[in-house]
Amino acid sequence: MSLIRCLLLDDEPIARQVLRTYAERLPFLQVAGECANALEAYEFLRQHEVDLIFCDIEMPQISGLDFLKALPHRPLVVLTTAYEQYALAGFELDVVDYLLKPAAFDRFWRAIEKVKDRLALRQLKAAPATAPASAPPEAKPTPAADDxxxxxxxxxxxxxxxxxxxxxxxxxxxxxxxxxxxxxxxxxxxxxxxxxxxxxxxxxxxxxxxxxxxxxxxxxxxxxxxxxxxxxxxxxxxxxxxxxxxxxxxxxx
CATH class of the missing domain: 2.40.50.1020 (LytTr DNA-binding domain)
Structure with a gap:
């Protein structure tokens, strides 16, 4: 599959290092950049395109949630935080997943599987737009044969x-x-x-x-x-x- 480019946004260097280490285990996941605060991340996104942001919530100056709300074109998001109380607010922003620190690799991997599903859906939604106008809106399976x-x-x-x-x-x-x-x-x-x-x-x-x-x-x-x-x-x-x-x-x- 094509590379999934991600941005690591967290004010804790150790937390970013853990995410980078996990990402390096998956050949299709590419860390495009790391940022320690929302202002850095905003500037990074002005110059680079990413598919996914791993976003901490409690950060100096601007919280992760406020940062996400301010983005005009938001990539897919996986929230990373040590606090459970932000889960509802996160999912109201349609985040893909919510990782509680410290997250084990298997939990990180499950989040990436959800990201892959979301990206696949985006590709499928884009496909009908490029099809001829006479194409049916839904791909119908052929009637089941024996096998x-x-x-x-x-x-x-x-x-x-x-x-x-x-x-x-x-x-x-x-x-x-x-x-x-x-x-x-x-x-x-x-x-x-x-x-x-x-x-x-x-x-x-x-x-x-x-x-x-x-x-x-x-x-x-x-x-x-x-x-x-x-x-x-x-x-x-x-x-x-x-x-x-x-x-x-x-x-x-």
Missing amino acids: FIMIKENGNLVKVALPAIRYIEAMKDYVKIFTAERRLVAYLTMKKLEETLPAAQFTRVHKSYIVRNDGIETLQGNMLELKSKVQIPVGVQFREAVLRVLHEHLVRR
Whole structure:
């Protein structure tokens, strides 16, 4: 994938060093610059373009939140702070994630995965604008054959083998399809995908999730655990369908 250019904004040198060390472990993440305060960061952004800002909140003169509010064109943001009370204010600014210091690398990595999803969505939203006017607004998958479906990702048709699909997650007008090998992001509604997938193999378990039936391991409370160890929430209106699938699998065993 293309490089994600990031700016480290924190008045603590040690905090910036930790972020830089984490970033260097990911080959697609490039630290474009470091700033110790909001004024430095504002000047940096006037001269450089970045995709992401790691932004501290409590800084001298201008807080991180005030700095972000003042930006006319805001890149994606991951807040980094030692204080939990700013979480709501941060998400009101549509930040991607909120890292509490000291954040471990695995938590940092999960934040970057969210950043990658946001960037993929931006690319998908930009793609229809360059398509011919007669192009349909939504990439429709071909009807499911015995073992695959066709979806459109980043303007390209992709063949997805049904046995490889573990689960699907909705993101408004997009879906994330998780397979054993990769994650695909397609401009497609959950409803259309649900109509396409064979009901004998896949079940809608939540308004935001579809899972492969033979990938279900257990149901505990309102959480479904897949054989891949991923946990998926179960919606109240879908619980009966989940129980039916579990019962069918028990009978087959």
